[in-house]
Amino acid sequence: MTAMAPTRTETDLSFLLDRTSHVLRTRMAAALSEIGLTARMHCVLVHACEQERTQIQLAELGDMDKTTMVVTVDALEKAGYAVRRPSRTDRRARIIAVTEAGAEIARRSQAIVDGVHRDALRSIPDDEREILVRALNRLVTDHLADPVENPQPARRARERSK
Template identity: 75%
Template sequence: MTAMATSRAEPDLSFLLDRTSHVLRTRMAAALAQIGLTARMHCVLVHALEEERTQIQLAEIGDMDKTTMVVTVDELEKAGLAERRPSSRDRRARIVAVTEKGAQIAQESQKIVDGVHREVLASLAGPDGEALLRGLKQLVQGELAAPVESARPARRARQ
């Protein structure tokens, strides 16, 4: 018995976004591994350099759960790239402070990340790269700005 397949009138946007996101993450992971970083470590270093931020704030920016954030900061501390310190604004809070070595690595990792992004966008013909970025920015600022609550939430992609 053969199952009847449904015909699609529209492209599978979910598949296209999931697939490109997954492959981009694998490229990024391979590129950052060359300097001993993960994408999460890069994210924490770059955002901790911008201003004084707590682990909780950095976890929100990087879309990490609390446990993942603790492990990531532990790895950064072990590598001598960051350390936990009391906040200058709130003595009860602790921030993630980037060391001098961490700042140098963050600068290098940002060049790597920018390079991977440039390579990917350059693979699109003509102005398609700029159009893709414009469209994605519109989606994340508009229709797809926030997740929708559901009785059966979508499973997040494994990192």
């Protein structure tokens, strides 16, 4: 005897958001790779261009753990797009300063990111696009603004050492 699947009573919002987010990230990664950047590199550069920020502040803005942030900044330094330097206000803190080349690549990458977002939104009729964006903004500022503490947090895969 085969068990019957439960009847879904609501739209599978998790699937819709996960799927669109996944596909958008793959498109973003492909587009940014054409100029040698990752989405994380773009995120760090853009936020570091806005104002003087520490590695820790940039990691929080980009939702990156410490190890990922270090690897990302190492890649930016190697490419000549950023440098680490001591903070003017807290000598223990390290600031990520964007070089001229980094500022230029950040302008190019922002145009790419804007284009990927524009293309995705163009696939929706104008009147529905406004409603979708307004509804998503409401979700992220209201009901889904903050993650819930989980007694058994999801484990991240360990990165292999090279």
